[in-house]
Amino acid sequence: MYSITKEIYFCYGHRLMNHPGKCKNIHGHSVKAAITLQSERLNDQGMVCDFADIAAASAAFIDSELDHNFLLHKDDPLVGMLQQANERCMVLNEHPTAEYIAKLIFDFILAKGYPVREVTLWETASACASYRETHS
Ligand SMILES: [Zn+2]
Numbered sequence: 001m002y003s004i005t006k007e008i009y010f011c012y013g014h015r016l017m018n019h020p021g022k023c024k025n026i027h028g029h030s031v032k033a034a035i036t037l038q039s040e041r042l043n044d045q046g047m048v049c050d051f052a053d054i055a056a057a058s059a060a061f062i063d064s065e066l067d068h069n070f071l072l073h074k075d076d077p078l079v080g081m082l083q084q085a086n087e088r089c090m091v092l093n094e095h096p097t098a099e100y101i102a103k104l105i106f107d108f109i110l111a112k113g114y115p116v117r118e119v120t121l122w123e124t125a126s127a128c129a130s131y132r133e134t135h136s
Contacts, residue, residue, distance in 0.1 A: 001040055003036055003048065004037050004047070004048045004051065004054075005035065006034070006035050006058075007033070007035075008062050009031070009033075010063065010067035010068075011029065011068055012029060012070070013027065014028075014072065015078075016095055031123055032121075033058075033119060034120040035116065036117045036119070037049050037116055058105065058108070060108075061105065065090060066090070069090050070082065071096035072089055072096060073092055099121075102130055
């Protein structure tokens with residue numbers, strides 16, 4: 001099995017409503033998403049996928065939707081306040097944790113037709129969360 005990993009850097013703000021510590025406060029992260037694709041066969045160019053192609057494919061979501069955006073749970077009272085002030089935010093069905101953001105990126109890349117194996121989101125230099133689907 002072959003695999004490749006492309007790293008994409010972006011920034012976002014969020015807060016975690018149910019967090020008992022300082023993550024409940026509004027704050028931001030400068031993160032790295034590592035997108036891993038896998039394939040049993042190489043294409044005509046001898047690749048799993050051109051790195052530029054996966055960067056371009058993910059840009060439609062990461063650059064356009066996540067980067068420099070403010071991610072909030074749908075029940076967060078800040079959603080209404082920000083929308084009323086015409087401030088940009090992304091409203092999520094789940095809490096905007098690194099785990100869930102990794103899943104959002106995974107789902108987007110998969111829906112684009114790429115053979116994604118795993119997405120890892122490095123929220124800090126020493127802490128990351130990953131999402132992959134298990135196949136029986
Ligand atoms: Zn955070």
